[in-house]
Structures are given as C-alpha cells and as structure tokens.
Amino acid sequence: MEVSLTVNGQAVTSEVEARTLLVHLLRENLGLTGTHVGCETGYCGACTVHVDGTPVKSCTMLAAQVEGAEVTTVEGLANGELHPVQEGFWERHGLQCGYCTPGMIMTAAGMLADNDNPSEDEIRHGIEGNLCRCTGYHNIVRAIEYAAAKMRGDEPAAPDWEVV
Amino acid sequence: MTTSPVTRKRIRGGIGESPLRPDGIPKVTGNFAYASDLHAEGMLWAATLRSPHPRARITKLDTAPALAVGGVVAVLTQDDVPGRPGFGMHVPDQPVFAAGECNYWGEPIAVVAASDLETAKLGVAAIVVEYEVLEPLTDMEEADAADSQTRRMKIRRGDRTVSGAVSVEGYYEVGQQDQAPLGNEAGLAIPDGDGGVDLYAVSQWVHSDHWQIYPCLNLEPEQIRCHPVGMGGAFGSREDVSMHIHLCMLALRTGRPVKMMFDRAESFVGHVHRHPARMWYRHEADADGKLVKVEARLILDGGAYESSSNAVIANAAYFAMGPYLCDNVFIDSVAVKTNNPPAGAMRGFGGVQTAFGHEAQMDRLADELSIDRLEFRRRNALGQGDPMNSSGQIIEGSLPTAELIDELASMPIVEPLASDDPRHLPGGTGLTTNPDHVKRGMGYGVTIKNLAFSEAFDDYSDVRISLSPIGVEVYTAAAEVGQGMVTIIQQLAREVLKIEQVAVVWSDTNVIGSAGSTSASRQTQMTGGATYQCAVELRQQILDEFGGDDLSSEGVWRDGDLLVTLAEVCGGGAKEHEIRYRHPETFATDENGQGDPHPAFAVAAHRAVVDVDPELGLVRVVQLDTVQDVGKVLNPVAALGQIEGGALQGVGMAVLEELVVDKGVIKNPNFTDYLLPTFLDAPHIEVRFVEEPERWGPLGAKGIGEPPTISAGPAVYAAIQDAIGRHLHRVPVLPQHIVGSS
Numbered sequence: 001m002e003v004s005l006t007v008n009g010q011a012v013t014s015e016v017e018a019r020t021l022l023v024h025l026l027r028e029n030l031g032l033t034g035t036h037v038g039c040e041t042g043y044c045g046a047c048t049v050h051v052d053g054t055p056v057k058s059c060t061m062l063a064a065q066v067e068g069a070e071v072t073t074v075e076g077l078a079n080g081e082l083h084p085v086q087e088g089f090w091e092r093h094g095l096q097c098g099y100c101t102p103g104m105i106m107t108a109a110g111m112l113a114d115n116d117n118p119s120e121d122e123i124r125h126g127i128e129g130n131l132c133r134c135t136g137y138h139n140i141v142r143a144i145e146y147a148a149a150k151m152r153g154d155e156p157a158a159p160d161w162e163v164v
Numbered sequence: 165m166t167t168s169p170v171t172r173k174r175i176r177g178g179i180g181e182s183p184l185r186p187d188g189i190p191k192v193t194g195n196f197a198y199a200s201d202l203h204a205e206g207m208l209w210a211a212t213l214r215s216p217h218p219r220a221r222i223t224k225l226d227t228a229p230a231l232a233v234g235g236v237v238a239v240l241t242q243d244d245v246p247g248r249p250g251f252g253m254h255v256p257d258q259p260v261f262a263a264g265e266c267n268y269w270g271e272p273i274a275v276v277a278a279s280d281l282e283t284a285k286l287g288v289a290a291i292v293v294e295y296e297v298l299e300p301l302t303d304m305e306e307a308d309a310a311d312s313q314t315r316r317m318k319i320r321r322g323d324r325t326v327s328g329a330v331s332v333e334g335y336y337e338v339g340q341q342d343q344a345p346l347g348n349e350a351g352l353a354i355p356d357g358d359g360g361v362d363l364y365a366v367s368q369w370v371h372s373d374h375w376q377i378y379p380c381l382n383l384e385p386e387q388i389r390c391h392p393v394g395m396g397g398a399f400g401s402r403e404d405v406s407m408h409i410h411l412c413m414l415a416l417r418t419g420r421p422v423k424m425m426f427d428r429a430e431s432f433v434g435h436v437h438r439h440p441a442r443m444w445y446r447h448e449a450d451a452d453g454k455l456v457k458v459e460a461r462l463i464l465d466g467g468a469y470e471s472s473s474n475a476v477i478a479n480a481a482y483f484a485m486g487p488y489l490c491d492n493v494f495i496d497s498v499a500v501k502t503n504n505p506p507a508g509a510m511r512g513f514g515g516v517q518t519a520f521g522h523e524a525q526m527d528r529l530a531d532e533l534s535i536d537r538l539e540f541r542r543r544n545a546l547g548q549g550d551p552m553n554s555s556g557q558i559i560e561g562s563l564p565t566a567e568l569i570d571e572l573a574s575m576p577i578v579e580p581l582a583s584d585d586p587r588h589l590p591g592g593t594g595l596t597t598n599p600d601h602v603k604r605g606m607g608y609g610v611t612i613k614n615l616a617f618s619e620a621f622d623d624y625s626d627v628r629i630s631l632s633p634i635g636v637e638v639y640t641a642a643a644e645v646g647q648g649m650v651t652i653i654q655q656l657a658r659e660v661l662k663i664e665q666v667a668v669v670w671s672d673t674n675v676i677g678s679a680g681s682t683s684a685s686r687q688t689q690m691t692g693g694a695t696y697q698c699a700v701e702l703r704q705q706i707l708d709e710f711g712g713d714d715l716s717s718e719g720v721w722r723d724g725d726l727l728v729t730l731a732e733v734c735g736g737g738a739k740e741h742e743i744r745y746r747h748p749e750t751f752a753t754d755e756n757g758q759g760d761p762h763p764a765f766a767v768a769a770h771r772a773v774v775d776v777d778p779e780l781g782l783v784r785v786v787q788l789d790t791v792q793d794v795g796k797v798l799n800p801v802a803a804l805g806q807i808e809g810g811a812l813q814g815v816g817m818a819v820l821e822e823l824v825v826d827k828g829v830i831k832n833p834n835f836t837d838y839l840l841p842t843f844l845d846a847p848h849i850e851v852r853f854v855e856e857p858e859r860w861g862p863l864g865a866k867g868i869g870e871p872p873t874i875s876a877g878p879a880v881y882a883a884i885q886d887a888i889g890r891h892l893h894r895v896p897v898l899p900q901h902i903v904g905s906s
Contacts, residue, residue, distance in 0.1 A: 033201035034194015036396070038346045039428045043835040046346055074194035082192065090188035093801045096809065097646025098191030099347040099396025105192060124843040125587070131835070133346050133397050134646050136808030137846040139801075159801070 005066045007032070008076025016063040023047045023058035025066075026073060034074040034102050038131070045130030048103035049073045055110035057103075057129075074102035077109060084150035085109045085143070092159065094143030096134035104130050108144045116151045118144075175716075178659045179863060182801035185651050186668075187644070198394040199366045200350035204421035207352065208237055210414055211284035211424070212407070213274040213291050214433060215266035218300035218503040218828025222264060222273070226292040230276055233290050235283035238417045241274045245413070247382030251405050253372065253508070258469040260380055260409050266295070268468035268505050269829045270433030277414045277422050300503035300828045304442060304465040307500035314466055314499050315474040317481045319554045320756035322492030328448030328456040332528040336445070336521040337894040339822035340465075341438040341813075343510050344840055347396015349406050349434055350425040353415035360387030361412045362672070366395040368402045368509075368643045371678035380409050381416070385673075388412060392670040398645035399813070400509030401435040403683055404471055432833030436471050436508030437823055439464035439499070441480070441517035447525040453535045453543045455490040458525075458553070462497035462518065464507070471508035473499040478619060479514030481757060482554045486522040487565040487612035487767045488544040490553045495757070503828045509683055511813060512613065512874045519611045520895055523878035527607070528891075541610050542569045548856075555753055557760045562856035562866075564793050568769040569610060571791040571852055578773050578787040578848070580604060590775050590782035592844060597777040604786075607772050607882025609814075609875035615764040615858075615867045616686040620752045623686070623763070626677030627694035628742035629657065629702050633731040635665025635717075638698075639742075642679035642691040644670070647869060648802040649687050653695050655798060656862050660699035662716040663730075677744065685766065685867025688798065689860070694745035696862040702741035706733060747860055764858055767793045768871035770811065772847075772879035776887040781899025783819050785847040785880055792851070795858040795866030807851050807872045814876030816841045819884075822896050 004013040007030060014029045026032045026049065038046035040059050047058040050072040077083045085108045088094060095101045104127065111118065111126040118126060123144050124137075132140060142160065149156040177183035190196035227239040242249065242263035249263075250256040262271045276287035301307055351365025360383065367373050370390035378388045395402065407424045414422040426434045441464045448457040462480050466473030477499035484495050510516075530540035545565040551558055589597045617623035628639040636657050644650050654666040679691045703715050712720035712727050719729040733739065753759035773787040788811055797803050820839040824831040832838045857864020877895065884897050892901050 027201075031203075032194070033198075036198070036347065037200070037427075038348070038396075039835040041428070041834055041836055044346060074192075082189075086192040089192045090184055093182070093185070093805050095185075095188070095191055095646075096648065096805055097345070097347065097395065097397040098187070098196055099198065099345070099646075101191050102194050121585075121587070128843045131346065131840050131842060132809075133344055133399070133813075133840065134809045135805055136810075136812040136849065137843050138808050138849065139805055141843075 001064065003063050003067050005068060006070045008072060018064060020063040021059055022061040022063050022066055025063035026058060032073050032075055036099055036102060038099065043131065045107060046100050046103040048106040048130065050106060050110060055107045074105055077105065083109060084147040085112065087150065088143035088146035092139055092143040092146050094135065094140045100130060100132045104132065104140060108147065112148055112151055116148050118148060175658055175662050175664050177655060177664060179655055179798055182799050183651060183655065185648060186654065187650060196394055198347055198396055199364060200347060200425050202352040202364055202423065204352060204354055207421035207423050208277040208279065208418060209281040209284045210275050210277045210411065210422050211281065211288045212272050213288045215262055215269060215271040215273055217266055217295055217297050218269045218302065219298040220266045220295035221298060222262065222266065222293060223296050224292065224294035227274060229292055230287040230290040233283065233287045235279040236276055236287040238277045238414055239274055239287065240413050240417060245380055248379040251376040251380055251409060252470055253404055253472050254474060255470055268503055270505065272410065275410045275414060277418055302502055302504055302828045304463045304500050304502060307502045308463055308498055312501045314470045314501055315477050316498045317477055318757060319481055319493055319495035321554065321556055321758060324492065324494055326457050326492045329451040330529065330532045331446060331448045332525060332532055333446045334521065334525055334528060335893055336443045336524060338441040338517045338520055339896055340440040340825060341510060341817050341821050342432060342823050342838060343399035343401035344838065345397030345399055345401055348426045348428060348431040351407050351411050352421060352423045353411035354421040355415045355419055361415050362389045362391060363408060363412055364391045364393045365408050365411060366393065366402045368398050368645060368683055369681035370641050371673055372681060373405055373408050374673045376405050377409050377412055381412055389672045389674045391672040392641060392643055395645055398682065399511045400683060403509040403681055404436050406434050428835060429833045432830055433505060436506045438510035439466060439476055439507040439517065443518065443521040445521050445525045447529050449529050449533060453533050453540050455488055455544050457492040458485045458490050459494045460484050462495065464499050464517065465502055465504055466499040467502055467504040467506035469506045471506050473507065476514040479614065480518050482761065483515040483612055484518045484522060485553050486519065487546040487610060488553060489546050489550055493553050504825055505830060511810065512870045513684065515611065515613045516874050519609065519874050519878045520881055523609050523882060527882055538569060538573055538608055542566060545569060554757060555761055556758045557762060559765060561764045561859045562795065563765050563767060564854050564856045565767045567854050568767055568791045568793060571854060572769045572771055572789060575789045575850060590777045590784040591780065596780055597782060601779055602775050602777055603887040605774050605776060605883040605887025607879045607886050609770040609878030609882065610767065611871065611875040611878065612765055612767050613685065613870050613874055614762040615766055616684055616690055616747050618750050619761045620750055623680055624744050624746045625679040625690040625694040626742065626744050627691060627698045628676060628740060629698045630738045630740045631702060632734050632738040635667065636661055636663050637667050637669050638695055639669045639671045639676045640679050640691055641671055641673065641676050642687050643682035645682050647806060648799065649691065651802060652688055652692050652798055656692055656696045657699050660696060660703055664717060685869045688865055688867050690745060690747065692862040692865065693860065694743060697745055698741055698743045701743065702739060705741065706739055764866065766866045766871050768875040770875040770879035772883040774880060774883040774887055776884055776902065778888045778902060781902035783884055785815050785819065788847050788849040788876060790849065790851055790872060791854055792868060792871055793866065794853045794855060794868050795861065796855050796864040797853050798865050803853065803868055804851055806868050808849055810869060810872035811849060811876035812841050812846055814873045815847065815880055818877040818880035818895050819897055
C-alpha cells in the first residue's frame, strides 16, 4: 500500500506493507535513522517522534495510521539550529551513548510545548516512559530544566555541580 | 626564524574543565551513526537460526529449503567455517556455529543472508533441523559437584586456626543481571573485493575481535579490518564476539555487504550476561572490632562457554572481602560450566557479586559487636602501604578507604519526605501503600575494585599523535561507548600541547595497534595515559629540534619569544609520534592466590536511604550519597555522569533487574519483563570525589566506571534489611522476600 504524509515539513509518499511500523517507514524507507529502535515493545521510548505535534512511540504505530499526518523526527525538530532541548542535552551532559537521546528530546519537547515551567517532579513524570541506561537520569532532568528556561526567555540556572 | 610580540592564547577545554562533548551535536540532532544505522549500496540482511534447547544433539540439519526461498542468497553453518572452528576471549572454546551439540538456549546454528531482513527470517524458518533433546546441566552446585568448571581459584593467607571473639555466618545469592544497553547489537561487513573484509560491528575492543576472527576465516591478519563504530552503550556486553565472524563469512561468501541487527529479544540471548552467584561467608572479629579471619566459598555460573569467566572468578576471589584489613583469609571459588546462557563481562566484573556478601557480613559483625556499622568499617579500612587482604600484594598506589568513609559520614542525611504526594510512596501511584506503615532504612556499601587488566596480562594502549598547522590528531582504537573517552583524550592532548584543536581519529586494526578493551575501568588511565605520554614526548622532540622551551598553537617559544610558527615547525610535514603505553607489570599468583596480580585499585562508598512497605514488599530508594576515589578529576561533569549512571545500575541490580533463567531458558528477554530503573526509580544522589593521585596514569587519574555500580547495590540491600529489621539473603530483593513468603 501507499502512504502519503509530511515528514519534517516535506511531503513524502512511500510504499509500505499494511504491517509496516512507523519507525521502519522512517528509518528504512526514508533513511531518517535518528529515530532509534531500542525494544520494539513500547517501553524504552528511543523511537519517539511527533505525530501532528504529539509525542508518540513510533514502534507502536503503523505506517498506515499516519496517512495525511505531519510527522516530526529529531532531524526536523529545528531547522539548521539547535532546539533548546537539543542544546540542553549537549550543554548539561544529558547524554552519554546518546542512543536514547532523540526519543528523550522528542518527549521533552512535546512536554515543554504544553508547559514551559515544569517542576522537577513534573519533568520526571512527564518523561518516565523513556529509558536511559547510561546517565542515571539526573543530567537529563537538568537538560530539560535548561531548555525550559531558554524557552521562557530566562537565563538557565548554573550547573548544580561545583569543584571545591 | 621569527621573533615577534605574539602572545600565547589561553587554551580552553583542558584538564579540570568540562568541555562539551564533540559528539554531542550529532547525538542530539540524530546524525550520529550507530552500527544499526549503517548502510551500504547493495547490502544484504542476515538473520540467525538459534537453538531452541539448552542442550541437544543436532540429528539433522538441512539448509537446502532455506536456499530455495526467493531472495535468500546464502546459508552458512559450521561446515562452512574455513579456519579454526571456534573463538573466545581467552580460549577458543566456542564454536562459530553449534555443530553436533547445542550447549545453550539461543546458540547460533546457522545464518542466512537475503535481500531484506524479512526474507532472511523466512530463510531461517525454512531450515530443517532435528534435535535429540538432552538433559541440561543448569544448577551451579550440581556443576561444581560434577567438576564442570573453567577455573578453581583459592586464596590461602595466614593461619586458619586463628579465631575471633565473635563470628557471623551468611549465605547469599545474586541473580543474573543483563547489561541492557539501549542500542542492540548491530554490524555491517563489507568485502574488499580482494578476499578480505572490513567489519563495522559493535565492540568494546576491536583488536580482540580481530584476533578471534581471522583464524576462523583462515585469512592473514591484515585481510580483516575491524573498525570502531558508534554504539548505544555496552557495559560489558560488547566485549565478546557475537555476530562478527558470521557477518565476515557471509560477506566473503556472497561478495556483497551484509548487515545484521539483533532485536531486543535476540540481544538478550546474543550477548553474555553477569554471572549469577552463590556465596557462603564466615567472618570473625576480635572484641575491639578488628577483623581477624574471613572464610568464603564462592560459586559463579559461567554458562556454556568460558568467555571471561576465569578473570571474573579471580576478581570475585581477590575482592571477596572488600577494602578491609585482614591477615587470615581462606577463599574457595569456582566458575562452573553449565548449559545456561554464557556469562561474561559486566560492569564490576566479579567484584559486584561478592560486594553484596562482604558488606552484609560487615553489618552483621558490627551489630554483633555493638559498634556503629560505618565505624566498624573505618576501624578495618585498607589503605596505601597495607597488604591486600586476599593476595598479600602491598598496595603501592593510592587507596583512601578511610578518607572515603570519613567523608561519607560527614554528608548530611536526607530528611524524611515532608510531601504527602502518593507518588513518593513505595509503589507510587499504585496507591496501595498506607503511609503510616512505611519504614525507612539506611545502609552502607564500601567496596574495592582493581583498575585495568591483572594477573600478568600484557595490558597496553597504542596511540599515535599527528601535529600539523591545523591542529592535533590522536589516532586510537579505544572504543567510545558513551563514557566520554573522546573528551578525555582531547583534554589531555590540549593540556600538554597547548593546542585547542584536537581531533580523535577512531582507527581500524590495520591503522593503529590495540588500545585494549573499554572495560575494567581502564581507558582513562590506559588510553588517557598513552595520549598524555605520547603528547609529552612529541612536544619534547619538537622543542629539542628547534631549541625551544615551550610549544603552543602559535609555534615554538624560548624565553617568551616565538622562535618558529607552527606552520614552520610542520614545514617538512606533520610531526608524528606513536607510543605503546603500559601500566606497572603484574604477575600471576601462586597456588594460594598470593603475589602481585593488580596494577591499581579504587574504592567507592555509598549510603542509601530507602522507604519500604513491609506488608506489600514495595521499596522506594529515596537517596544515595556517595564518595568515590577518583585519583584526580579530569572532567567533573563526565565523572558525575559516570557515577550517577553506574550507581543506578547497582540500584537496579538490588531491587529490580534479574534475568529469569528456567532450566536454561531465558523467560523474560524483553523490557516488559526485565525491569530497568526508570526516571521514577532513580533516587536523588549526592556525589563527592576524593582526590589522591594514583602512581600511574595521566596526572594521577583513576578509572571511575565500575566502582559506583559495585557499592550502590549493597548499600540499598542493607538499607532494605535495616528498614524491615530482618536479614535477606538474595538480590534482587523482590516483594516476596520482604514480606517473607519466600
């Protein structure tokens, strides 16, 4: 079957099977490998993208379901520049291996679009559906706080570590 | 020669700073190339047929039906292995494919290359294979009784007739943990058209892969080039060969690039896991609270093949009693061979299992003596100049155990949570916990680990530095698995050469010699040490050639004047220097485990606070406070990241993570049933560093990756027991253990 949609602002049409998952459409058909596959069961969130502005785990959605939709992947989150969330993950060491990072960024960007001043608890609950095995999560929380401040037009808080 | 009033620019991104990761931009924009993202024109996809039985004889194997599937290009089995039939980290005891007999559930039997992944899987399904199912050996004590083992190791030190005023005995079990890196195994092999192949597959040590691959392919070493590649974490799971030989064989057979990518379920059977363990301990102390004797028996299940079991069991034995002084130590340990999934390297490597045992024993002894648990550890703290309790090796490097304990004791203890938010209760929004029933507990874990490779292993890292007017290039094969090695190499090169532009060139096995494994907490010291030493020597060569006293990005200086520019220095071509860096020599120990097996040690101390619902068996890890012996901090943010992430893997091991292996079959090979800590499981964590420089390595820095994983778990385990007021003998601690139903 054929599916037509908008991906990162570009109209695309692609031949898929009825059972093809959105993540495979993105990675295999369109070559957008920034969206990662971690578990294939909806638990890790490494495959998170935006469908019509809402974060979804793209391994839990069929390609056929995005007919006519607007899909944004990590590659299309910002045009040539860094989205504040991307900047936060880099600036606040919110990544190590980086495999979970695109999914974390897409979930966080979706969360901050709804609430640009979340508490630490709100951040942790807002992104609890994404797994990271490297960081212990704290720097990811700091990265999202950094991004939230930037999106509000505030100066991000200084890093919470010091060398004494 | 030029002389001018040029002033030297300050160099940013040196030691002690936290420069941003150079791989940060590609990783946040989705442009970083992981092994799973690789693509080559005309490539085939491969899939693996795996044994459905832990032990069986293959009575029929017919690949013809698979070859008849449209789109299938090749099907290979053990009959197609052109060279040595097996591979292995230490001994080549694992056949490339099971032939004759399958020895574990999931052992590869054949591989299929096809036009696409789905077709390759159809090919796998079409292979006709018949088995005579055999009774598997899956109990580690039965294996020990049957003398099915890869290494027995004993420690005999001191006088066994000595006894203390108090004695405690304990039995402990540790379940099997999976590394569970977020990125699954993946690789791409590309034939070079000349009988050789380039392999881009996940690896913590490309040279070790290389040494195992080319004999199996019966090729000259330089015909196989293993390339470092991007990967989504490792934690030990990528130290062993998995798909590597299969991919090379398929590429050579088909003449086309071949890609393989495990899914999560296959990843769980496609890499080695942490060894499950059973441990018996007797500790004795005198009335003043000094340890006088430790006896232990340790069994670790290594599964079907040796992998790194023999080094893991040595670590378990050498570090069986933690960082405490004791002169009478008697340990019998064994790594057994069974039909369970092969066990091998995972962060902490043998020291993790025994840490649960020795720390529980220290608590029991302290309680028996009515001495504060931390004070009891302090009284027995092992330090620089002391003999190592197990091997008797005099500890020449730094070992600030007492300082760590003092620092940990000085950290403020977290207050009980004022919030009545049910999400902060054990069990969270399940809303099953009555807040009035929650009990708070506190526990400690103080642990020790060797750094880099031990027991006479020729451990080295090769680095080549090239200096040109546009900057510095550092050539290395050291695996960057996410830990931030790339930043550390840059910082060290900048620090010495005073040139800001430093690029790390990840190089294949034909371009540069081995960097050793990204494991054993060793790369900061080994490849970092190699980078530092190489830069120092290159700088000196340049200064000698031009008669200068300083080098920077401007050029060579003498007495504050610029003698020659960098362009002039490199007028005859880039300045290059290559070195092989080794740590102090280590030695095999004698039949009693006595000698000098280790190049360096590091300690870590954790204090955990937990809330427990004893009726429902629910645990919430509230707080971790930790102090770590780091030698010298090279990059504070990267060090914090390693410690926070490593500690959470220890927490996971204490309360969540266990591979359920039933009669040799993994029952939970997915993230639905194998539970990883989430954002909500991560406790608040406070980290402090103690800096006492190590005798070797760059600027006194120590490796930091493994110690936090080792000490966090025992602290949580102790805190749970403190909360419920009862001894528990198994980790992970599950609800049924807490409520006492098992």
